[in-house]
Amino acid sequence: MTSQGRLPSLNSLRAFETVARVLSFSRAAEELHVTKAAIAQQVRILEAEIGALLVERTGRGLRLTEAGMAGLSDLRDGFGLLHRATRAMRESSGGRMLVINSSPSFAASWLVGRIGQFKKTHPDLDVLLDTSSETPDLTGTVDAAIRWGRGDFPGASPTLLFSEHVFPVCSPALLTGEHPIQGPQDLVHHTLLHLEWNPNFATWPDWGVWLTAAGVRNVDTSHGVWFNQMSLALQAAVQGQGVTLSTRAIAADELAAGRLVTPFDTEVSTPFGYYFLCRSDQVAAPKIVAFREWLISEATKSGLVTHTDKV
Template sequence: MNRPFREPRTNLAQLPPMTALRAFVAVAQHGSFIRAGEALHVTPAAIGQQIRQLEAHIGTQLFRRDRGQALEPTEVAQKLLPGLVEGFASILAAVDRLSESEEALPLRISVAPSFALKWLLPRLDRLRARHPEFDVRIATTTDLVDFSRDEADCAIRFGAGSYSGLHSEILLSDYVVPVCSPALLRGPFPLDDISRLPAHVLLHDDGAAIDASAPDWRTWLKTEHVEGIDLTRGPRFDQALMAIEAAIAGQGIALARSTLVSDDLANGRLIHPFGEPRKVLHSYHFVCRPHRLHTPRIQLFLNWLREEAAASAAAPGTAHAPDPRAQLSA
């Protein structure tokens, strides 16, 4: 006689606690509370409590506890164990499949426009050469990313590095330096000395209005003890990138963050005519959610970022050099 078909139970509220089921499988596989606790990174006392909780839920003893000997599963435990082992294996397989599908997707990176164009993008070809299968999707914004709402896996942000609830690590310290085109070294007022600054156009990055660490001519001139400069003259830009590009085009002299002009200084599109680099309060930081930090995609990208940041900070010819004026005599 055929037994009537019974649909599998799907009411999760009827399940015993998952921690108790895990503890049961670990004890059955390892033969003791101590070794099960080591496998699950909890104390033997916690394992014993979870086993008693499961026995109370089922209504029967699961292990015979003979003093001085390994725990022996009861007949009920032996019937229960294979299904749980298979169930946990299915759960792990489902998680692995999800992880594999996520790892195949492009890494979504949120970054400020100026940093993306002047530092990150020129280096991405080296990332592709090393990992041709690794794709990225870059979204530029000056807003702080909200990982609970925005579609971003990680971000590179300029700031103090204190982002509540997130993993944050410094990539690059930054300095403020005056920069201009080499063309401004020629003409009736060559810009090879700070005394000739009044004869040239100041290019302003208006980011200082919302960010106290942004390059600001008033603060820089005061630090350099320079007076008599009309700070109302010269074009103003709401993006650092535009002020830098105007300087490259020979339209005047700009104050810039060293990270954003390091490549332009190294290849001669810009020079640092005078003045000492001034370290700013903020730095560039890598940011992501803590539980995503050790995923393969983020680890691959972060390790590459660390290498590139270290090479950038140590590169000759940038504003980090001990004597930036040496560029003029090269």
């Protein structure tokens, strides 16, 4: 076979695909469990075989050259097919693994405490719970994902599990004491715990929006403590540090255990929700159906908003 027809090594192709996806030698090294130097060397080997520069440094990091971009889509598809073929061979030998991806906050606050029940009712399925902040590539090793958003997930078949509604929560200790919370106007005596919101999602209701809905005007929302994750604000509320806005998906277990209470009835709806995502060609796969139906059942038991199938 000529040099032009010979495939480069899988190691160098995998190193380049990972670098191209995360645009960082360091993050690629962490993902592949090798050193940064090893990743850089594999990319150089591939560039030598291809005969072109694939990745170049910029003032802010890395970027792909035109040659690097040219084959990236097909390369990703190729690795996706390899993963699926390997999974099919493994499952045909008797092992059935279900890989579910979730955001860290949702996994920690809701999914982890329930996943054991799925395993009990489906002993033939092993489950790998993978967490990441970004929506995963469903053509690779991940079977399905649970993601928060508006429902627009290109390349995936989404099922709305439950919508998001925002309301205040606090420790039951704040219902008594020197300034007991009996009505929304009593918030003037308590610390407001805020979520430092992503500007890409400007429609998320903050304290000002909730107080307007509750008809309260005398509470200053410019002070308090800010958090970059709702789960952190929730833990501060559990510890009696103040009052925060939350959702049932994040606060369900703390509310059920009595560590948090909802002092008021007013809720503000949002255009967001939690979605179950899978590939369109896997919608009817038995293990996908089993996990999706289990999620819907657990969401209903948790008192979350009833799902709407396939949006």
